[in-house]
Amino acid sequence: MRGQAKRSRLDRFISRQTGVNRRDVRALLASGRVGLNGRPARDISEVINQFSHVTLDGKVLQSNTPLYIMLNKPAGVVSATWDARHRTVMDLLGDDLAEGLHIAGRLDFNSTGLLLLTNDGRWSRRLNSVQHPIEKVYRVTLEQALTAAYIEVFEQGMHFAFEDITTRSARLTILSDYSAEVRLTEGRYHQIKRMFGRFNNRVLTLHRVAIGSVVLDPTLAPGHSRILSPLERDSLV
Numbered sequence: 001m002r003g004q005a006k007r008s009r010l011d012r013f014i015s016r017q018t019g020v021n022r023r024d025v026r027a028l029l030a031s032g033r034v035g036l037n038g039r040p041a042r043d044i045s046e047v048i049n050q051f052s053h054v055t056l057d058g059k060v061l062q063s064n065t066p067l068y069i070m071l072n073k074p075a076g077v078v079s080a081t082w083d084a085r086h087r088t089v090m091d092l093l094g095d096d097l098a099e100g101l102h103i104a105g106r107l108d109f110n111s112t113g114l115l116l117l118t119n120d121g122r123w124s125r126r127l128n129s130v131q132h133p134i135e136k137v138y139r140v141t142l143e144q145a146l147t148a149a150y151i152e153v154f155e156q157g158m159h160f161a162f163e164d165i166t167t168r169s170a171r172l173t174i175l176s177d178y179s180a181e182v183r184l185t186e187g188r189y190h191q192i193k194r195m196f197g198r199f200n201n202r203v204l205t206l207h208r209v210a211i212g213s214v215v216l217d218p219t220l221a222p223g224h225s226r227i228l229s230p231l232e233r234d235s236l237v
Helices: 011-019 023-030 089-093 122-125 149-156 191-197 230-235
Strands: 007-011 035-036 048-050 055-056 059-062 068-073 110-117 136-142 171-176 181-183 201-209 225-227
Touching: 007 011, 011 023, 011 035, 011 048, 011 055, 011 059, 023 201, 023 225, 068 089, 068 230, 089 110, 110 122, 136 191, 181 191, 191 201
Parallel strands: 110 201
Antiparallel strands: 007 048, 035 055, 055 059, 068 110, 068 225, 136 181, 136 201, 171 181
């Protein structure tokens, strides 16, 4: 049997997984029948999480491995765990790898580039924390030519009347007449498209190249993925 404990007292978890009364869990621990992360468990009140390895009489009650994945999202794929009409990023990963994962920062249907997925809720919440904003970098191609006037407006932030919010300052670097790099620390609904929309300039392509210090691996073809290195994983939290 395999369960998932986000955070739970050990006795509650064992009772929930086995049906043993919580008052009787103490006896299981006293007789050395419960293992926790490779050692005999002794304290019924010890707090475990979803990645704690728990056994009873050698039988695994929970054994989850934290996963942190980089995916190069292609256009025409939904950033969702399931969709009735379209292929999702989970379909790209396959059932074995996708099980239990969620998306840590979505991309629009036709946007491409760096997408991070994990089964570690604490890690993904840190990525999206308002208190500790992480810069995201996008490459954009536009329908009309850019001018220097865009730079100041992006830096000042824009008021979106529908939500009655003002965006944080964003850094725009013009790369060519019709392409730019945008750096921002938030992800409002269609934010970049709406910001360029203030200039009546339609975004043709939107490609995310980095989240914090994690840069999209140039060897990853669209639709392909790899595990983050420990250095990449830890740089974001």
